Amino acid sequence: MAKATLLALTGSMLATMALVASAGAEDRDIETRSIEYRGINAYRLLQIGRQSAKWYGAENEAPLELTYAYVDRRMSFTSARNCGSMQPIRAVLNGSDIAPEVFRREAKHAFAIWETVAQIRFVETGDVTKAQILIGAQTQPLGRAFTNVEIDDRNPRDGPQAIARSLICFNPTVRWKVGYDGDLDVYDLRYTMAHEIGHALGLDHPGASGQLMAYRYDERHQTLQPGDIDGILKLYRPTRHAARIRLRAEQEASRQAGLRNAGTGNATHGPSTGSLGLGDGRARE
Numbered sequence: 001m002a003k004a005t006l007l008a009l010t011g012s013m014l015a016t017m018a019l020v021a022s023a024g025a026e027d028r029d030i031e032t033r034s035i036e037y038r039g040i041n042a043y044r045l046l047q048i049g050r051q052s053a054k055w056y057g058a059e060n061e062a063p064l065e066l067t068y069a070y071v072d073r074r075m076s077f078t079s080a081r082n083c084g085s086m087q088p089i090r091a092v093l094n095g096s097d098i099a100p101e102v103f104r105r106e107a108k109h110a111f112a113i114w115e116t117v118a119q120i121r122f123v124e125t126g127d128v129t130k131a132q133i134l135i136g137a138q139t140q141p142l143g144r145a146f147t148n149v150e151i152d153d154r155n156p157r158d159g160p161q162a163i164a165r166s167l168i169c170f171n172p173t174v175r176w177k178v179g180y181d182g183d184l185d186v187y188d189l190r191y192t193m194a195h196e197i198g199h200a201l202g203l204d205h206p207g208a209s210g211q212l213m214a215y216r217y218d219e220r221h222q223t224l225q226p227g228d229i230d231g232i233l234k235l236y237r238p239t240r241h242a243a244r245i246r247l248r249a250e251q252e253a254s255r256q257a258g259l260r261n262a263g264t265g266n267a268t269h270g271p272s273t274g275s276l277g278l279g280d281g282r283a284r285e
């Protein structure tokens, strides 16, 4: 049976334009419905067609186990809107003098960010043919990084559709770094990976800033924000630490918002320096 393939995104200023360009009346309707909250609790579920999407495990499986692998050869995904062709991630790392083990470590941290609040366990596998999330370098450079979410349409569901596979691809022709340094032209790998994993799990951008899932790269957040947590818990079960982590994130976000409103601190509305978008190209079936 054919699997419907779909979209999802991340990556560059060009993409923001693509988003605007594709926003017809129908898109606006979907957007309105899928943004559950605004402000510090903003999140948005990925809409594929008119439905959200998530991973399903076996009945009562907790935590949900998802496998991921780094592509070890050139691979093509003909029905993918994004990441249609990938090569090993070293193409990305070589250009930025980042060692493979450093990238692996950063990726582990990125997966762990989501594992702390949602009952999902990510397990690395060497089997690229079976892995549920594949990570690699783009062969046709575009933007910064993208995610492609593929739907399993063999078993239609009443609720969110079932994700069959997600592809995450990085642009090997731009520079990457590890850690924040204020240079918004060079993206941090851990942050970018965490953001893309959010897409791979079924989240979209709630807006330009304020959340890890926001589309602008501004080096303000390294962990999940209240909206990211609410969004992921709309789709997956909470860990026993989720409520505490969420409370802490909300207190911190409120404090930051208070600082901005009071005009103190160095934060202002909008990005601290350049507004290089992390906006995504958004394709719809």
Ligand SMILES: [Zn+2]
Pocket: 009, 010, 011, 195, 199, 205, 213, 214, 215, 278, 279, 280
């Ligand atoms: Zn994105």
